[in-house]
Amino acid sequence: MGRISENYDSSWQKKFSDWMKNGWDGLDENMAREDTAPNEESQEEQTDLFTLKVREDRERQRDVYSRLHQWSVTTGARRIRAIYVILSLFTCAAIIFFLLQAVDGLPLLGAADSPVNNEVSRRYIEQGIEETGAVNFVSGMILDYRAFDTLGESTVLFIAACTVMILLRTDVGANGRPEKGSWIISPDQSDGKPDPILKHAAMFLIPVILLFGVSMVLNGHLSPGGGFSGGAILGAGLMLFLNAFGRDKAVRFINYRVFITVIFTALTFYAGAKSFVFYTGANDIPFRVPLGTPGSILSAGLILPLDICVGMIVSCTMYGFYNLFRKGGF
Amino acid sequence: MDLLRNAPFVCVLLPLIAGIFCAVLPRRGAKLLCFLTVLVLTAANAFSFLRFFSGAGPFTYPMGHFPGPWGNELRSGLLESAMAMCLCVTAFLSLWAGSSKAGVHIPRGKQGLYYSVVCLAAASVNALIYTNDLFTGYVFIEISTIAAGALILSRQDGLCLSGCARYLVMNLVGSGLCLMGIAMLYGQTGHLNIDSLRLSLAPLAESSPLPVSVRTVIVLLTVGLGIKSGLFPFHSWIPDAYSYSTPASGALLSSFISKGYIFLLIKVVVRVFGLDMIRASGVCPVIFAFGAAGIIMGSVSATRQTDIRRMVAFSSVAQIGYIYMGIGMCTRESLIAALFHMAVHSFAKSMLFSSAASLIASSGDRAQMESLAGSGRRNAPAGVAFTAGAMSLTGVPLLGGFLSKIYLSQAAIAVDTFHAVAVLLTLALSTFLQTVYFLHTVVNIYRPADKNVHAEKQSVLSGAALCVMTLLNILLGTASVPLYRALASGFMQF
Numbered sequence: 001m002g003r004i005s006e007n008y009d010s011s012w013q014k015k016f017s018d019w020m021k022n023g024w025d026g027l028d029e030n031m032a033r034e035d036t037a038p039n040e041e042s043q044e045e046q047t048d049l050f051t052l053k054v055r056e057d058r059e060r061q062r063d064v065y066s067r068l069h070q071w072s073v074t075t076g077a078r079r080i081r082a083i084y085v086i087l088s089l090f091t092c093a094a095i096i097f098f099l100l101q102a103v104d105g106l107p108l109l110g111a112a113d114s115p116v117n118n119e120v121s122r123r124y125i126e127q128g129i130e131e132t133g134a135v136n137f138v139s140g141m142i143l144d145y146r147a148f149d150t151l152g153e154s155t156v157l158f159i160a161a162c163t164v165m166i167l168l169r170t171d172v173g174a175n176g177r178p179e180k181g182s183w184i185i186s187p188d189q190s191d192g193k194p195d196p197i198l199k200h201a202a203m204f205l206i207p208v209i210l211l212f213g214v215s216m217v218l219n220g221h222l223s224p225g226g227g228f229s230g231g232a233i234l235g236a237g238l239m240l241f242l243n244a245f246g247r248d249k250a251v252r253f254i255n256y257r258v259f260i261t262v263i264f265t266a267l268t269f270y271a272g273a274k275s276f277v278f279y280t281g282a283n284d285i286p287f288r289v290p291l292g293t294p295g296s297i298l299s300a301g302l303i304l305p306l307d308i309c310v311g312m313i314v315s316c317t318m319y320g321f322y323n324l325f326r327k328g329g330f
Numbered sequence: 331m332d333l334l335r336n337a338p339f340v341c342v343l344l345p346l347i348a349g350i351f352c353a354v355l356p357r358r359g360a361k362l363l364c365f366l367t368v369l370v371l372t373a374a375n376a377f378s379f380l381r382f383f384s385g386a387g388p389f390t391y392p393m394g395h396f397p398g399p400w401g402n403e404l405r406s407g408l409l410e411s412a413m414a415m416c417l418c419v420t421a422f423l424s425l426w427a428g429s430s431k432a433g434v435h436i437p438r439g440k441q442g443l444y445y446s447v448v449c450l451a452a453a454s455v456n457a458l459i460y461t462n463d464l465f466t467g468y469v470f471i472e473i474s475t476i477a478a479g480a481l482i483l484s485r486q487d488g489l490c491l492s493g494c495a496r497y498l499v500m501n502l503v504g505s506g507l508c509l510m511g512i513a514m515l516y517g518q519t520g521h522l523n524i525d526s527l528r529l530s531l532a533p534l535a536e537s538s539p540l541p542v543s544v545r546t547v548i549v550l551l552t553v554g555l556g557i558k559s560g561l562f563p564f565h566s567w568i569p570d571a572y573s574y575s576t577p578a579s580g581a582l583l584s585s586f587i588s589k590g591y592i593f594l595l596i597k598v599v600v601r602v603f604g605l606d607m608i609r610a611s612g613v614c615p616v617i618f619a620f621g622a623a624g625i626i627m628g629s630v631s632a633t634r635q636t637d638i639r640r641m642v643a644f645s646s647v648a649q650i651g652y653i654y655m656g657i658g659m660c661t662r663e664s665l666i667a668a669l670f671h672m673a674v675h676s677f678a679k680s681m682l683f684s685s686a687a688s689l690i691a692s693s694g695d696r697a698q699m700e701s702l703a704g705s706g707r708r709n710a711p712a713g714v715a716f717t718a719g720a721m722s723l724t725g726v727p728l729l730g731g732f733l734s735k736i737y738l739s740q741a742a743i744a745v746d747t748f749h750a751v752a753v754l755l756t757l758a759l760s761t762f763l764q765t766v767y768f769l770h771t772v773v774n775i776y777r778p779a780d781k782n783v784h785a786e787k788q789s790v791l792s793g794a795a796l797c798v799m800t801l802l803n804i805l806l807g808t809a810s811v812p813l814y815r816a817l818a819s820g821f822m823q824f
Binding site: 098099101102103104105106107114115116117118119120121123124131144145146147148149151152153155156158159160162163165166167169260261264267268271272274275277278279280281282283288 | 335336339343346347349350351353354391392393394395396399400401402439440443444446447450453457463465466469470472473476477479480483484486514516517518519520521526530541542543545546547
């Protein structure tokens with residue numbers, strides 16, 4: 001035991017342990033054999049010269065490497081960063097210059113002879129009430145003349161909600177554990193105690209906010225507002241409720257099921273109703289949704305139901321985003 | 331009244347509604363609905379293509395009771411339906427080939443949402459192809475941007491998330507530039523409808539030099555859509571996004587969604603401004619140079635990859651470069667060549683991504699080149715499909731890539747000597763580089779390897795999809811003259 005075999009120096013065990021300690025160098029292997037053999041025969045001077053030379057070379061090489069490395073992490077990095085900053089500043093300045101020049105060439109905003117005041121906007125303004133039944137002709141424009149774009153915008157909200165759900169939703173399976181493959185966030189048991197000041201303020205604020213949102217959605221075709229702005233207000237009210245009264249109370253009336261049902265129903269109704277209108281319009285089928293008397297609450301054909309749909313989509317998407325970003329679920 | 335006139339309407343609204351339904355259906359139902367939808371889309375586009383092919387003229391389709399500049403419009407013609415048909419076929423095949431892997435990569439509870447996003451992406455690409463209104467174009471750019479993000483991150487690992495972050499940063503800049511361009515164009519003309527835009531830009535076209543504001547709009551739209559489709563200096567998001575996401579997503583992103591943006595750019599170039607105005611604005615040489623640089627740099631980067639998926643992704647950068655080189659020459663022939671190359675690339679690239687994924691699966695889920703040795707023998711359909719795709723993009727005769735290279739060089743020779751020399755030199759160099767990296771990989775996958783690799787059992791379905799893809803690619807190389815003619819005559823009516 002403990003006896004070192006005679007040819008240990010050239011054995012693979014030695015090489016292996018050296019490799020474990022120092023790593024392997026192609027030069028070392030040959031050198032080691034050469035400088036061990038003469039050492040035993042005490043021809044030190046000759047080998048010393050040679051090994052010294054090799055060592056010197058190696059050190060010089062290492063020195064060059066380390067200096068290069070040093071340069072690249074200190075001076076080099078600084079210089080490249082400086083060049084980068086200068087170049088990006090220059091690019092930014094050039095872009096700003098050209099954009100300003102381009103803006104200079106644009107017609108003045110609000111000028112009477114600006115090309116924006118053409119037959120397109122004239123028809124929206126002059127015949128909007130007659131053709132869409134909406135007193136607020138912004139609503140008439142976005143929900144009747146250009147309803148396809150607005151359908152696209154509602155779909156943007158829907159697909160954004162889907163994407164956030166793919167990313168953040170923690171799926172809790174039947175066994176109560178997060179499903180395999182989804183992000184594992186420990187389900188938050190409690191939100192802590194709701195703040196009493198917030199709670200009391202919210203008691204006054206929430207009904208007002210929600211009613212204001214609802215009236216904005218319902219009056220979309222009569223006064224400024226409409227589905228997008230009213231829905232945002234409703235969403236903000238729901239978030240305030242969640243913060244003031246905690247998850248347990250909020251989940252009683254809006255949970256994942258309600259959320260997805262509301263969005264699904266609203267968007268399906270929107271897409272279905274509008275598909276019908278697009279189809280009849282394009283194929284010259286003489287069917288129009290009755291427009292009613294402009295100015296009364298039940299008027300403007302499909303604009304009121306569509307405003308309600310948009311309001312539902314916007315408020316639910318906002319509230320859903322807030323919940324998903326907070327802890328990945330309702 | 332011809333019922334087939336409603337094809338563009340169906341192609342946009344049907345996948346949109348199907349997408350909403352997929353989000354609430356259970357996993358299998360959503361998958362089935364998504365496949366059916368894309369199949370119906372393909373059929374609708376094919377029927378409308380046949381209708382135009384037999385001589386019907388292009389038409390605009392009002393979305394609602396208000397025509398022209400007041401309401402939104404779609405426009406359908408030979409070119410639109412041909413392109414939509416090709417893209418829907420590739421989308422269907424990539425979904426088909428990647429569906430078994432998607433079932434593994436995506437958490438079970440989220441597969442319904444995934445297929446919903448796929449449907450919405452299909453709706454948005456069809457809308458980008460058929461729209462006759464720039465703002466509608468922008469709305470659907472938004473949808474496809476978010477859809478592509480969801481496709482990337484649906485496989486929830488770190489690489490996909492960082493790839494998606496990169497993708498979002500670059501693509502939101504692109505969307506922003508597009509929106510700025512559209513807003514400035516509206517400020518100068520008061521129109522968003524493409525036909526009316528063309529009419530009100532006509533007096534500006536005669537003024538020389540072109541006003542800076544119009545030039546800026548052209549630059550903003552070109553750069554914005556260029557970033558979104560991965561033109562060379564803005565391609566840094568491509569490799570991560572295409573290669574680490576689940577194979578169906580990678581194939582859809584490179585062969586389906588990015589083509590929608592390029593088609594919109596061609597629409598802007600040809601129908602909004604017109605080729606003369608684009609030539610006068612001076613962006614052509616820049617697009618041309620970026621395209622050529624993209625071909626070289628993409629190919630050089632591809633030769634340095636050790637991961638087969640990243641190699642295929644970098645080859646996408648090069649292929650997008652071909653398309654932009656065609657756009658950058660700004661002649662009718664070159665744009666037709668670019669359109670043909672879009673079709674060729676989407677067929678070949680969806681096949682390459684799907685077959686690469688199958689090869690990886692049959693090599694114990696390792697994507698490094700050395701571990702792929704012999705995978706072409708273990709998985710015959712994937713090996714054949716990869717070889718065919720590689721040969722097509724390298725430009726071997728009897729496959730699509732050869733024809734598009736021929737058309738591109740013919741178009742270049744017709745322009746002038748400088749363009750001819752530049753294109754031929756770029757083509758020669760890139761063909762050399764593509765031979766290096768594709769041939770290297772093809773040889774590698776047929777090298778004999780040790781037997782005890784853990785090979786995943788291949789589903790018959792994805793093998794069948796790969797066979798269909800191979801057949802279609804061979805068909806594209808041997809019998810695509812009608813398609814080319816259709817693209818050419820569709821372009822003349824565009």
